[in-house]
Amino acid sequence: xxxxxxxxxxxxxxxxxxxxxxxxxxxxxxxxxxxxxxxxxxxxxxxxxxxxxxxxxxxxxxxxxxxxxxxxxxxxxxxxxxxxxxxxxxxxxxxxxxxxxxxxxxxxxxxxxxxxxxxxxxxxxxxxxxxxxxxxxxxxxxxxxxxxxxxxxxxxxxxxxxxxxxxxxxxx
Numbered sequence: 001x002x003x004x005x006x007x008x009x010x011x012x013x014x015x016x017x018x019x020x021x022x023x024x025x026x027x028x029x030x031x032x033x034x035x036x037x038x039x040x041x042x043x044x045x046x047x048x049x050x051x052x053x054x055x056x057x058x059x060x061x062x063x064x065x066x067x068x069x070x071x072x073x074x075x076x077x078x079x080x081x082x083x084x085x086x087x088x089x090x091x092x093x094x095x096x097x098x099x100x101x102x103x104x105x106x107x108x109x110x111x112x113x114x115x116x117x118x119x120x121x122x123x124x125x126x127x128x129x130x131x132x133x134x135x136x137x138x139x140x141x142x143x144x145x146x147x148x149x150x151x152x153x154x155x156x157x158x159x160x161x162x163x164x165x166x167x168x169x170x171x172x
Contacts, residue, residue: 033064038080038089045095071143074111078104118147122160
C-alpha cells in the first residue's frame with residue numbers, strides 16, 4: 001500500500017514550500033502588480049517560455065488594467081520595465097528573435113542621446129555595429145516612430161546605404 005501511495009504522494013515539506021510560494025506570489029500580485037508581472041515576465045522570457053509570457057500579459061491587462069508598453073527608441077527595452085505613469089510594462093527587446101542583450105544595451109545607450117535626424121542615428125548605429133537587418137526589423141516595429149513613418153525611415157535607410165556604400169555594413 002505504501003509503495004503504491006508513494007508514486008503520487010506529496011512530500012509534506014514540499015507541499016508546505018509550494019503553498020508558501022503560492023501565497024507569497026498572490027500577495028505580491030495583489031499589492032505590487034507592476035513589480036510582480038515585470039519580474040515574472042523577465043524570468044520566463046529568460047527561460048524561453050514565451051507562451052507563459054503571453055499568458056501573463058493577457059492576465060495583467062484583464063485583471064489589473066496594466067497595458068503592454070511599446071518597443072520604442074528612448075525607452076528602456078533592455079528588459080521588461082515598469083512605466084506607472086502610462087500604466088504599462090514596456091517589453092524586452094531580448095525576448096525577440098535575433099535581438100541580443102548587447103543590441104538592447106546599445107540601443108538604450110543611444111536612446112539617451114538627442115538626435116537631430118534619423119541619419120545621425122543611423123551613423124551611430126553603423127558605428128556601434130548594429131546590422132542593417134536589425135535596423136529594418138526595428139523600423140518595421142515602429143521603434144523609431146519619433147523620426148517619421150515606416151515608409152519614410154525605410155527610404156532614408158536606403159539612401160543612407162547608397163551614400164555610405166560600406167560593403168561590410170551592407171552584408172551584415
